[in-house]
Amino acid sequence: MGRRAKNKQGNPEPISPLYENAKPSQKKLGKRKAEPETHESRRPAKKAKEAAGKGKVVAKGKELKQKSKGGKASGKDVEDAEEGGSSEGWEDADLKTEAISLFNNSDDEGLDELENDEFDLEDEDLLRGPVQELDLGSDVSHDDPAIPASKLKSKRSKQADRPTKIIPNASDASSDEDGDDDGPVTLANMEARSRALDARAAREAELDVEELQRAAEMVEGDDEFDGVDDMDDEEEDEAGGVSGEGFVLPSVEEREEEKKTGGTEVHVLQRRMRECVKVLGRWKKLGENTGRSRSEYVDQLVSDIASYYGYNDFLAEKLFQLFPVTEAIEFFEANEVPRPVTIRTNTLRTRRRDLAQALVNRGVNLEPIGKWTNVGLQVFESTVPIGATPEYLAGHYMLQAASSFLPVIALSPQPQERVLDMASAPGGKTTHIAALLQNTGVVFANDANKARTKSLTANVHRLGAKNVVVCSYDGREFPKVMGGFDRVLLDAPCSGTGVISKDSSVKVNKVGFPQTFHDHFHDLIIDVQISRYVQSERDFTLLSHLQKQLILCAIDSINPASKTGGYIVYSTCSVTVDENEAVVDYALRKRPNVHLVDTGLEFGREGYTRYRGKTFDDSVKLTRRFYPHVHNMDGFFVAKFKVERRTKGKKDEENEKGAVASKMEVDEEEMTEEVKFDEEEDRPYLEEAKRHRMKAKGLRVPPRNRAPAATTVKASA
Numbered sequence: 062m063g064r065r066a067k068n069k070q071g072n073p074e075p076i077s078p079l080y081e082n083a084k085p086s087q088k089k090l091g092k093r094k095a096e097p098e099t100h101e102s103r104r105p106a107k108k109a110k111e112a113a114g115k116g117k118v119v120a121k122g123k124e125l126k127q128k129s130k131g132g133k134a135s136g137k138d139v140e141d142a143e144e145g146g147s148s149e150g151w152e153d154a155d156l157k158t159e160a161i162s163l164f165n166n167s168d169d170e171g172l173d174e175l176e177n178d179e180f181d182l183e184d185e186d187l188l189r190g191p192v193q194e195l196d197l198g199s200d201v202s203h204d205d206p207a208i209p210a211s212k213l214k215s216k217r218s219k220q221a222d223r224p225t226k227i228i229p230n231a232s233d234a235s236s237d238e239d240g241d242d243d244g245p246v247t248l249a250n251m252e253a254r255s256r257a258l259d260a261r262a263a264r265e266a267e268l269d270v271e272e273l274q275r276a277a278e279m280v281e282g283d284d285e286f287d288g289v290d291d292m293d294d295e296e297e298d299e300a301g302g303v304s305g306e307g308f309v310l311p312s313v314e315e316r317e318e319e320k321k322t323g324g325t326e327v328h329v330l331q332r333r334m335r336e337c338v339k340v341l342g343r344w345k346k347l348g349e350n351t352g353r354s355r356s357e358y359v360d361q362l363v364s365d366i367a368s369y370y371g372y373n374d375f376l377a378e379k380l381f382q383l384f385p386v387t388e389a390i391e392f393f394e395a396n397e398v399p400r401p402v403t404i405r406t407n408t409l410r411t412r413r414r415d416l417a418q419a420l421v422n423r424g425v426n427l428e429p430i431g432k433w434t435n436v437g438l439q440v441f442e443s444t445v446p447i448g449a450t451p452e453y454l455a456g457h458y459m460l461q462a463a464s465s466f467l468p469v470i471a472l473s474p475q476p477q478e479r480v481l482d483m484a485s486a487p488g489g490k491t492t493h494i495a496a497l498l499q500n501t502g503v504v505f506a507n508d509a510n511k512a513r514t515k516s517l518t519a520n521v522h523r524l525g526a527k528n529v530v531v532c533s534y535d536g537r538e539f540p541k542v543m544g545g546f547d548r549v550l551l552d553a554p555c556s557g558t559g560v561i562s563k564d565s566s567v568k569v570n571k572v573g574f575p576q577t578f579h580d581h582f583h584d585l586i587i588d589v590q591i592s593r594y595v596q597s598e599r600d601f602t603l604l605s606h607l608q609k610q611l612i613l614c615a616i617d618s619i620n621p622a623s624k625t626g627g628y629i630v631y632s633t634c635s636v637t638v639d640e641n642e643a644v645v646d647y648a649l650r651k652r653p654n655v656h657l658v659d660t661g662l663e664f665g666r667e668g669y670t671r672y673r674g675k676t677f678d679d680s681v682k683l684t685r686r687f688y689p690h691v692h693n694m695d696g697f698f699v700a701k702f703k704v705e706r707r708t709k710g711k712k713d714e715e716n717e718k719g720a721v722a723s724k725m726e727v728d729e730e731e732m733t734e735e736v737k738f739d740e741e742e743d744r745p746y747l748e749e750a751k752r753h754r755m756k757a758k759g760l761r762v763p764p765r766n767r768a769p770a771a772t773t774v775k776a777s778a
C-alpha cells in the first residue's frame with residue numbers, strides 16, 4: 062500500500078497547483094482544444110473525483126464508492142458478485158461495506174467470494190475521511206492564495222453536479238442538454254434520452270477523429286514520450302516560470318537513504334512530484350538551469366509515483382513510460398477512482414428498454430451507456446442490490462464492465478456460426494457471444510482453469526444460453542482438440558494493468574507469492590489472479606510468451622474458408638505493450654496468411670506502431686487501446702485479425718500440425734531471443750508443475766525427491 066493509500070490522518074498539502082504549474086499540453090495529450098474548458102470530457106477521471114467531492118467519497122490509494130446523484134455503486138464489487146471470481150473486470154475486487162448492502166449478490170459463489178475477500182474495515186475510515194487527490198487536472202485549489210477567488214469559482218463550477226459516465230469518445234459533452242440533471246430515466250423519457258445520446262455521439266464522433274489524429278501524432282513524433290515541451294505561452298505563464306524556489310532534486314544517494322529510512326512525508330512527495338512534472342514538462346526551458354539530467358528527474362518522479370500510489374518500482378516505471386509525463390499522472394490518478402457500474406442486457410431474455418423500465422420501477426437510476434452499445438446500461442444509483450434483483454436472478458442482465466463489451470462487439474459473431482472462446486471463464490463475453498448468435502450455432506467456451514468453469518457454467522445457465530459447450534483445455538491444445546471455427550475470441554490471461562482501480566493488488570507483489578507464481582508460469586497455464594503479480598521484465602516476457610503461444614493456436618483454430626467469418630479477436634485488460642502490440646506483431650510475423658482489420662469500434666486510441674525502440678507492423682495502428690483516464694473505462698486492448706486461406710508452403714504444412722507446432726515456434730524464437738531460463742533455478746518449479754499435471758490427470762504422483770525433472774519449459778508445456 063502506498064503512502065497515498067496509507068495516509069489517513071490530516072489533510073496533506075493540496076497538490077492542485079501541480080496542474081497550474083504544469084498543465085498538460087492538450088496537443089500532446091490528444092485532448093480537444095476545440096472543446097470549451099467546461100467540457101467535462103476533457104477530464105473523465107477528474108469528473109469522478111469531482112463527483113466524489115459532492116457527497117461521494119474517493120479515498121486515498123483505495124477506490125471507494127462512486128455515488129452519482131447521491132446513489133451508491135461500485136463497479137468492481139458488482140462484477141465480483143456477477144462473475145464469481147473472474148480474472149478480468151471487477152471480479153477480483155475487494156468489497157466494501159456499502160457495496161455489500163447495495164449490491165448484494167445472490168449468487169452463492171459470488172457471496173462466498175465476497176465474504177472471504179480481503180474486506181478491509183479500515184477502509185471505513187477512508188469512507189469518512191477527507192478527499193485527497195494528486196490532481197493535475199484540478200486547475201486550482203481553494204487553498205491556493207495565488208488564485209483569485211473569481212477564477213477559483215468559475216473553475217470549480219466547470220465541474221457541475223454530474224455523474225461519472227462512460228466516455229467512449231473521451232467526451233461527455235452536453236450532459237445538461239441531454240437531460241442528465243432532469244431526474245431519473247423513465248419509460249416516458251427514455252426514448253428522448255436515447256435520441257439525445259445518439260446526437261451527442263454523432264458530434265463526438267467528429268471530435269474523436271480529431272483526437273485520434275492527435276494521439277497518432279503524439280505517438281509518431283515522440284518515441285520517448287518526453288513530456289510537454291510544447292506548452293504554449295499561456296500555459297507557461299500559468300505554470301509560473303522556473304522551478305519552485307528552494308526545491309533541490311535529491312541525489313541518488315539521498316534517495317537511497319530516504320528509502321532506507323522508510324520513505325518521506327506525503328506532502329514532501331507531493332511537492333517533489335509537482336516540481337518534477339513541472340520541470341520535465343518544460344525541460345528545454347527549465348531543465349538546463351537545474352544542473353541535473355532529465356533522467357534524474359524521471360527517476361525521482363517514477364520513484365515518488367511508486368511510493369505515493371503504492372506500486373512496485375518496476376510496474377510504476379513500466380506504466381509511466383506509456384504516456385507523456387502529465388498524462389501519466391492522469392493515468393495513475395484514474396486508477397484510484399472506481400469506474401462506473403454497468404450492466405449488459407441479455408437479449409436472449411429481454412430488451413434493454415424493458416429491462417430499464419423494470420429496474421427503474423425498483424428504484425434503480427440508470428441510463429443507456431452510449432451509442433456504441435445497444436445493450437449497455439450505466440447504473441448511477443440503486444435502492445436495491447443490483448446483483449440480487451429478480452431480473453438479475455432471471456438472467457435478464459449481466460453485471461459487466463463496459464470495456465468487456467468491446468472485444469465481443471469487435472468479434473461480431475453471426476447467427477449459425479461456430480465460435481471458440483478460448484479463455485472464457487467466468488463467461489461475461491461467452492454469454493454476450495451466445496446472445497449475438499441468438500442461441501443458434503455453437504460457442505465452445507473453454508478455460509484452462511477447471512474451477513473457474515463452474516461460474517462460467519452458472520452464468521451460461523442463468524442467462525439462458527443454449528448454444529454453449531463448456532470445456533477445459535489448455536488453450537494451446539487447440540486446434541488439436543478441435544478446429545475449423547468461424548470466429549475465435551482470445552481474451553487472454555494478462556497482467557491486469559488495466560483494472561488496477563478494481564484490484565489494487567496488481568500494483569504490488571505479495572509476500573509468499575513467487576513460489577506459486579513461478580510454478581504457474583512454468584506450467585504455462587496461468588491463472589490470471591496469479592499472472593497479475595508481475596514484478597520484473599522477465600515476468601512480462603513469460604506472460605507475453607504464453608500470449609504468443611495462445612494467439613498462434615487461436616489463428617490455427619480458424620477455418621479460413623469460413624463463408625461468414627474467419628476472424629479472431631485478441632484482447633487483454635492490460636495496457637502494456639509487451640502483452641498487446643508485441644503479441645499482435647508477433648502473430649503477423651508468424652502467420653503470413655493473417656492480417657489485421659478494423660475492429661469496428663468507434664473509439665479508442667490507435668495501437669502503437671513504434672515504442673521505445675521497437676517498431677511494429679504499420680497495420681498495428683488498427684488495434685485499439687482504451688484507458689481509464691481517457692474513456693472512463695478499464696484499461697483494455699482489442700485487435701481483430703482476418704485469417705485467409707494459406708498458399709501451401711513448407712512452413713504452412715508445419716503450421717497445420719496445429720497447436721504443437723504453434724507452441725514450438727514460440728518456444729524456439731523466445732527461448733533463444735528473449736527468455737533466458739536458468740534451468741537449475743527453475744528445476745523445482747518445473748518438477749512441481751509436472752506433479753500437478755500428473756495429479757490432475759489422475760496419475761500416481763511420485764514422491765517429491767523422485768519426481769522426474771523436466772528440463773525445459775517446452776518439455777513441460
Ligand SMILES: C[S@@+](CC[C@H](N)C(=O)[O-])C[C@H]1O[C@@H](n2cnc3c(N)ncnc32)[C@H](O)[C@@H]1O
Nearest residue numbers: 149484485486487488489490509510536552587
Ligand atoms: C481474462 S480472463 C477471461 C475472462 C473471460 N473472457 C470473461 O469475459 O469472463 C483469462 C482466463 O484465461 C484462463 N487461462 C489462463 N491460461 C490459460 C490457457 N493456457 N488456456 C486457456 N485458458 C487460460 C484463466 O483461467 C482466465 O479465466
